[in-house]
Amino acid sequence: MPRVGLNQQTVVREAARLADEVGYQQLTLAALASRLGVALPSLYKHVRGADALAQKLSALATAELATELTTAAAGRAGGDGLRAMADAYRDYARRHPGRYPATQQVPDPNDPEHVEAGERAVGAIFAVLRGYGLTGDDAVDATRALRSALHGFVALEAEGGFGLPRELDRSYHQLVASMDISFRSWPASAG
Amino acid sequence: MPRVGLNQQTVVREAARLADEVGYQQLTLAALASRLGVALPSLYKHVRGADALAQKLSALATAELATELTTAAAGRAGGDGLRAMADAYRDYARRHPGRYPATQQVPDPNDPEHVEAGERAVGAIFAVLRGYGLTGDDAVDATRALRSALHGFVALEAEGGFGLPRELDRSYHQLVASMDISFRSWPASAG
DNA sequence: CGATGCTGGCTAATCAGGTTAGCTTTGCGG
DNA sequence: CCGCAAAGCTAACCTGATTAGCCAGCATCG
Numbered sequence: 001m002p003r004v005g006l007n008q009q010t011v012v013r014e015a016a017r018l019a020d021e022v023g024y025q026q027l028t029l030a031a032l033a034s035r036l037g038v039a040l041p042s043l044y045k046h047v048r049g050a051d052a053l054a055q056k057l058s059a060l061a062t063a064e065l066a067t068e069l070t071t072a073a074a075g076r077a078g079g080d081g082l083r084a085m086a087d088a089y090r091d092y093a094r095r096h097p098g099r100y101p102a103t104q105q106v107p108d109p110n111d112p113e114h115v116e117a118g119e120r121a122v123g124a125i126f127a128v129l130r131g132y133g134l135t136g137d138d139a140v141d142a143t144r145a146l147r148s149a150l151h152g153f154v155a156l157e158a159e160g161g162f163g164l165p166r167e168l169d170r171s172y173h174q175l176v177a178s179m180d181i182s183f184r185s186w187p188a189s190a191g
Numbered sequence: 192m193p194r195v196g197l198n199q200q201t202v203v204r205e206a207a208r209l210a211d212e213v214g215y216q217q218l219t220l221a222a223l224a225s226r227l228g229v230a231l232p233s234l235y236k237h238v239r240g241a242d243a244l245a246q247k248l249s250a251l252a253t254a255e256l257a258t259e260l261t262t263a264a265a266g267r268a269g270g271d272g273l274r275a276m277a278d279a280y281r282d283y284a285r286r287h288p289g290r291y292p293a294t295q296q297v298p299d300p301n302d303p304e305h306v307e308a309g310e311r312a313v314g315a316i317f318a319v320l321r322g323y324g325l326t327g328d329d330a331v332d333a334t335r336a337l338r339s340a341l342h343g344f345v346a347l348e349a350e351g352g353f354g355l356p357r358e359l360d361r362s363y364h365q366l367v368a369s370m371d372i373s374f375r376s377w378p379a380s381a382g
Numbered sequence: 383c384g385a386t387g388c389t390g391g392c393t394a395a396t397c398a399g400g401t402t403a404g405c406t407t408t409g410c411g412g
Numbered sequence: 413c414c415g416c417a418a419a420g421c422t423a424a425c426c427t428g429a430t431t432a433g434c435c436a437g438c439a440t441c442g
Contacts, residue, residue: 003390003437030428041430042391050429106351137358141365144344144353148366152343153335160297162335167328174332174378175339181376182369194408194419221399232401233420241400 004038011036011046012056019057019098027098029053054102059114061099062107065092066120073128079180081128086150086176093154100158104151122147132183142186149179195229202227202237203247210248210289218289220244245293250305252290253298256283257311264319270371272319277341277367284345291345313338323374333377340370 011032018035019027029050033040047053072088073081093100107118122143129142153175156162162171202223209226210218220241224231238244263279264272284291298309313334320333344366347353353362 006390028428029430038390039392040428041393041432044430045390104347104350104352137361140358141362144347144362145340145366145369147352148343148347149336149340150343151347152339152341155346156295156335156339156342159295161295161338167331170328171332171335175336178336178370178373178377182373185372186369187365197419219399220401229419230421231399232403232422235401236419 004036006036006038006042006046008046008056011043012053012060015053015057016060016096016099019102020096021098024098024101027057054105055108055111055114057099058102058105059107059111059117061096061102062114062121063117064096064099065089065103066117066124068092069121069124073124077131081131082180082183083173083176085124085128086172086179089150090154090157090172093158097158100154129183132186134183134186138186142183145182146179149175195227197227197229197233197237199237199247202234203244203251206244206248207251207287207290210293211287212289215289215292218248245296246299246302246305248290249293249296250298250302250308252287252293253305253312254308255287255290256280256294257308257315259283260312260315264315268322272322273371273374274364274367276315276319277363277370280341281345281348281363284349288349291349295342320374323377325374325377329377333374336373337370340366 014036015027015032018032022031029043030040032053033043036043043053047056068088068091069085072084076084103121107114109115125143125146126139129139129146132142134142153172157168162168205227206218206223209223213222220234221231223244224234227234234244238247259279259282260276263275267275294312298305300306316334316337317330320330320337323333325333344363348359348363353359
């Protein structure tokens with residue numbers, strides 16, 4: 001019996017592919033093992049278990065998303081940057097329906113790459129908002145608002161929570177446009 | 192052995208309580224059965240299985256949320272109505288951390304009460320937006336935007352996705368205030 | 383070239399949770 | 413008081429996760 005020759009990266013990458021095909025909830029060690037051509041317990045030579053796999057998958061997906069957000073925003077200012085980033089965000093979620101939910105897991109403090117990926121993602125958003133002149137508490141609030149809006153839309157869309165699938169593009173663009181207006185006049189209330 | 196005397200309502204209600212205590216993901220037929228003082232298979236006399244229980248729980252939670260949203264918005268117009276509804280939304284999610292995720296499940300077309308609850312919840316949002324003069328496509332887009340923002344924030348907050356828990360109230364109020372501004376000037380872009 | 387040892391992969395066994403089948407018995411309606 | 417619908421039970425099985433302990437491929441070193 002020749003060895004399959006797995007390592008942690010192989011396993012996590014295949015998990016990402018499998019998750020995109022069958023869904024994040026249906027990603028199972030059993031399915032992953034059979035996909036890789038090994039018995040289930042063999043996976044434990046490469047990942048500590050199901051929780052650890054989910055964490056590594058989260059690190060992978062978060063890093064990918066961070067890179068795409070950064071790339072999209074690069075060289076674009078203000079509303080252009082915001083729209084480009086928002087489109088990249090939704091695009092990623094739709095191209096990778098199994099990986100996207102993993103990006104919402106809080107980074108594991110014990111995994112430097114995971115932490116770094118999370119910081120890079122938030123940093124990309126922060127950078128766009130700096131283009132609106134937002135800093136300090138305002139930038140924190142605005143970042144949270146933007147993350148909420150983008151994640152909320154994408155999550156509801158993925159669940160089919162919006163009734164008819166038609167016109168979702170228009171609704172999304174309106175949402176992003178309304179965030180653009182908000183950021184121009186932030187803070188929104190005298191607080 | 193006297194009978195415990197369960198029925199579907201008892202079971203679903205206890206499931207809701209249990210979910211709030213241990214978390215939606217940790218809600219398990221095994222835990223529910225032991226909590227109710229019966230053997231696990233006995234639950235099948237009242238619910239078809241785990242999926243059906245989740246669906247009934249979703250109907251219950253959605254109905255509760257719809258009622259609270261409607262009550263909060265009653266008698267308040269414009270920004271007042273929006274703020275009251277947004278506060279009620281986040282309040283519900285925080286008071287019922289196990290039920291809230293259930294509200295995101297798409298209503299089961301075969302369960303009229305579930306469908307009605309979903310319509311009532313969306314209707315409450317729609318009504319508030321009518322106070323801004325939004326109708327037709329604009330109201331659809333704005334409803335989606337508001338749902339996205341509220342759900343996104345609440346979901347990220349529940350996950351601990353926002354780093355430090357401090358100042359979340361301020362960030363939420365800013366988010367709602369920015370939505371208020373957006374709705375006043377909807378549509379946000381010339382499209 | 384052959385011994386050695388690391389380690390990837392395996393089988394077996396256990397545990398938790400869900401589901402089905404089929405039996406028992408409560409307790410209400412007549 | 414009797415009959416029977418249904419509430420609850422036990423037993424059995426399935427999937428998935430996990431742990432323990434064995435075996436063999438293969439790279440390295442003498």
